[in-house]
Amino acid sequence: MTMQTTRSSHSPAYTWPEGRHSAFCFTVDVDAESPLLWNLKDETSPRLIGQLEQRLFGPRVGIWRLLDLLDRFAIKATFFVPGVVAENHPELLPAFVERGHEVGLHGYFHEIVSQVSDAEFTGALEASLEIFRKQIGVVPRGFRSPAWEMTPHMLNELKVRGFYDSSLSGFDHPYMIGDVVEVPVQWAIDDAVYFKFVGGGADSWPPSAPGPILDAWLDEWEMLHADGGLLMLTVHDWISGRAHRIRMLEKLLHRITGEPTAWITTVGEIAAHHSNSVNKGRYIVPLRNPELIAERRFGRAN
Numbered sequence: 001m002t003m004q005t006t007r008s009s010h011s012p013a014y015t016w017p018e019g020r021h022s023a024f025c026f027t028v029d030v031d032a033e034s035p036l037l038w039n040l041k042d043e044t045s046p047r048l049i050g051q052l053e054q055r056l057f058g059p060r061v062g063i064w065r066l067l068d069l070l071d072r073f074a075i076k077a078t079f080f081v082p083g084v085v086a087e088n089h090p091e092l093l094p095a096f097v098e099r100g101h102e103v104g105l106h107g108y109f110h111e112i113v114s115q116v117s118d119a120e121f122t123g124a125l126e127a128s129l130e131i132f133r134k135q136i137g138v139v140p141r142g143f144r145s146p147a148w149e150m151t152p153h154m155l156n157e158l159k160v161r162g163f164y165d166s167s168l169s170g171f172d173h174p175y176m177i178g179d180v181v182e183v184p185v186q187w188a189i190d191d192a193v194y195f196k197f198v199g200g201g202a203d204s205w206p207p208s209a210p211g212p213i214l215d216a217w218l219d220e221w222e223m224l225h226a227d228g229g230l231l232m233l234t235v236h237d238w239i240s241g242r243a244h245r246i247r248m249l250e251k252l253l254h255r256i257t258g259e260p261t262a263w264i265t266t267v268g269e270i271a272a273h274h275s276n277s278v279n280k281g282r283y284i285v286p287l288r289n290p291e292l293i294a295e296r297r298f299g300r301a302n
């Protein structure tokens with residue numbers, strides 16, 4: 001069956017390397033226990049052992065299942081790792097690198113962007129870089145924001161350091177924003193949206209069954225492949241490392257790896273391709289500073 005293209009844009013089609021019609025990235029946000037540690041900063045937050053254990057399932061079991069799954073399909077993935085997760089589980093970064101994967105930054109304590117100052121963000125970035133340098137002697141090229149929010153200060157820090165970003169969703173192929181290469185994510189292809197369930201009365205709905213989500217992800221991939229786009233899959237160690245979700249991912253990878261014109265590679269490789277191809281001059285959006293918009297619209301800074 002030939003998939004009807006859905007492309008509807010004023011821009012020309014995105015250009016992939018010779019012989020490739022679309023791209024696919026398998027990314028893991030290795031959050032483990034880091035968001036819970038960040039919550040502990042607040043003295044009034046409950047001290048929850050149940051959620052801590054669920055999250056520690058990630059570094060203990062889930063991440064190794066994901067690594068084995070990737071090996072079975074010979075796929076190189078990108079692992080975005082908070083500094084404190086690397087610090088608490090020093091076996092992780094070396095294992096990712098040894099098995100041929102890319103590693104990228106993901107905050108230190110998985111700091112939520114709306115809760116940190118510019119200076120705190122920079123401090124977290126530098127502390128994370130130090131851990132990566134110490135454990136693997138490698139300075140990552142990429143950054144993914146915790147919970148996928150960004151500020152003008154953060155983008156500028158990435159620009160100054162020459163990092164790519166993978167936290168925004170303005171296209172479904174790479175683009176440039178504020179002089180930073182953006183390799184975009186999208187919430188609909190993130191496992192946490194459907195499967196995150198922490199228990200203890202904190203959740204508003206039950207986790208989805210994997211079947212309908214697999215169908216939706218396969219539809220998204222088939223349409224994006226026909227369109228020449230990028231499918232950026234994001235999973236989490238402690239969520240998708242559960243057995244039946246590994247099975248679901250296996251089915252997804254079976255389908256995608258069966259398509260020889262799909263470029264299956266790391267986020268860093270995609271970012272490098274963007275910078276070294278005709279796409280670089282085609283997809284550039286200005287950085288819209290929300291503070292300046294507020295000033296212009298309402299005559300004051302918020």
Ligand SMILES: [Zn+2]
Binds near residue numbers: 029106110145146
């Ligand atoms: Zn995260």
